Each structure stands twice: as C-alpha cells, then as structure tokens.
Amino acid sequence: SAVISQKPSRDICQRGTSLTIQCQVDSQVTMMFWYRQQPGQSLTLIATANQGSEATYESGFVIDKFPISRPNLTFSTLTVSNMSPEDSSIYLCSVAGSGVNYEQYFGPGTRLTVT
Amino acid sequence: LAKTTQPISMDSYEGQEVNITCSHNNIATNDYITWYQQFPSQGPRFIIQGYKTKVTNEVASLFIPADRKSSTLSLPRVSLSDTAVYYCLVGDFRTNAGKSTFGDGTTLTVKP
Numbered sequence: 070s071a072v073i074s075q076k077p078s079r080d081i082c083q084r085g086t087s088l089t090i091q092c093q094v095d096s097q098v099t100m101m102f103w104y105r106q107q108p109g110q111s112l113t114l115i116a117t118a119n120q121g122s123e124a125t126y127e128s129g130f131v132i133d134k135f136p137i138s139r140p141n142l143t144f145s146t147l148t149v150s151n152m153s154p155e156d157s158s159i160y161l162c163s164v165a166g167s168g169v170n171y172e173q174y175f176g177p178g179t180r181l182t183v184t
Numbered sequence: 185l186a187k188t189t190q191p192i193s194m195d196s197y198e199g200q201e202v203n204i205t206c207s208h209n210n211i212a213t214n215d216y217i218t219w220y221q222q223f224p225s226q227g228p229r230f231i232i233q234g235y236k237t238k239v240t241n242e243v244a245s246l247f248i249p250a251d252r253k254s255s256t257l258s259l260p261r262v263s264l265s266d267t268a269v270y271y272c273l274v275g276d277f278r279t280n281a282g283k284s285t286f287g288d289g290t291t292l293t294v295k296p
Contacts, residue, residue, distance in 0.1 A: 175227025
C-alpha cells in the first residue's frame with residue numbers, strides 16, 4: 070500500500086486568492102488523481118495528474134481554475150485559483166495501487182474554507 | 185463507469201451483521217465491484233473487490249449474484265467504529281487507469 074501525505078491539512082483563505090495543495094507519496098506511482106468533496110457530499114474527480122505532461126481534467130473542471138503539476142512519480146500539486154466560497158471543500162489526492170485490484174489509496178485531504 | 189444505487193443511510197446496533205446492497209443494472213462484462221469505507225475527516229479506504237459469487241477478507245464479505253446486477257457488502261458483528269460512509273463502485277479499473285467515480289454512498293450508523 071502507498072502512504073500519502075498532503076499539505077496543508079486545512080486552510081482558511083480569502084476570496085480572490087489562490088492556494089496550492091501538495092501531495093507526497095512514499096513510493097513511485099504511475100497514476101495520481103485529485104478529488105473534491107464538498108460538505109456532506111460524495112467525491113468528485115477533478116483530474117488525473119500526468120507525470121511530464123498536462124493533467125487530464127474531468128467535465129466541469131478547467132486548467133485555469135485548477136492548475137496541476139506532476140514533476141515526478143511521487144509528488145503533485147493542485148492549485149485552487151481565484152477562490153470563491155463555492156470552492157470550500159475537502160481536496161483529496163489519491164494514487165492507484167499496483168495490486169491486482171487496482172484499488173486507490175487516498176491522502177488525508179485538505180480542508181479549504183474560503184471566506 | 186456503471187451507475188450505482190445504494191441506500192442513503194442505515195442504522196444498526198453493535199454486534200449485529202450489516203448488509204448494504206448496491207444496484208448496478210448496467211454493469212459491463214469486464215467490470216469489477218469495489219467497496220470503499222470513509223470515516224469523517226479521512227480519505228476513503230479500500231475494503232473489498234469482487235467479480236462474481238462471493239469474496240471474503242478479514243474485514244468483510246461481498247456477495248454477487250449470477251446476473252451481477254447487484255452486490256451486497258456484509259459486515260459481520262459491527263462495532264461503533266464501523267460508523268462510516270460506504271461507497272460501491274463498479275468499473276473496469278484495469279482499463280480505466282484506476283480512477284473511480286464515486287456514487288452517493290451509504291451512511292452507516294452503529295448504535296450502542
């Protein structure tokens with residue numbers, strides 16, 4: 070299994086500003102993903118972070134709002150740009166395991182509050 | 185990924201067996217069924233995965249009928265610490281690069 074850490078664990082930000090969330094994995098992984106979980110809701114996939122190339126975004130999410138970097142196989146960042154209160158959510162990083170089940174391992178999440 | 189339908193919530197008492205059923209009528213031939221558990225303020229955690237019949241591990245059992253249009257997660261003798269949200273996912277994770285679409289999940293509340 071993979072151990073994933075995220076920084077920061079939580080933050081309170083003012084509208085119009087940007088926040089960069091870091092995701093660090095303890096081993097090299099091919100697939101990394103970013104999810105958003107709004108209060109009381111399920112998880113929504115934002116994008117797949119691709120190493121060495123642009124991230125692949127899901128419908129409803131764009132690079133200008135959620136730029137993603139993946140400089141190597143153990144690290145990724147997600148930036149939430151020009152924030153509004155609607156961006157208040159938990160942001161989770163995950164990686165796909167290499168086992169037969171292709172299960173995902175999730176980080177602890179970053180709780181973002183935009184005021 | 186196939187759409188899944190689960191009960192929104194379930195209540196149980198300590199020591200009881202809990203069965204959570206997930207409907208997935210449009211499951212494809214190559215799709216597998218995976219369950220995750222999520223505690224408050226934590227990311228989801230893989231519980232179990234299966235393709236057909238029955239799968240059992242140290243945490244749970246997964247029952248899948250022959251038509252595979254539904255599946256049942258069985259948690260034996262639950263405790264208060266099993267209070268969590270349980271998600272059923274269906275997909276061919278091998279060709280879908282591991283990414284998953286989460287449905288609404290079932291909030292299980294275990295009472296003393």
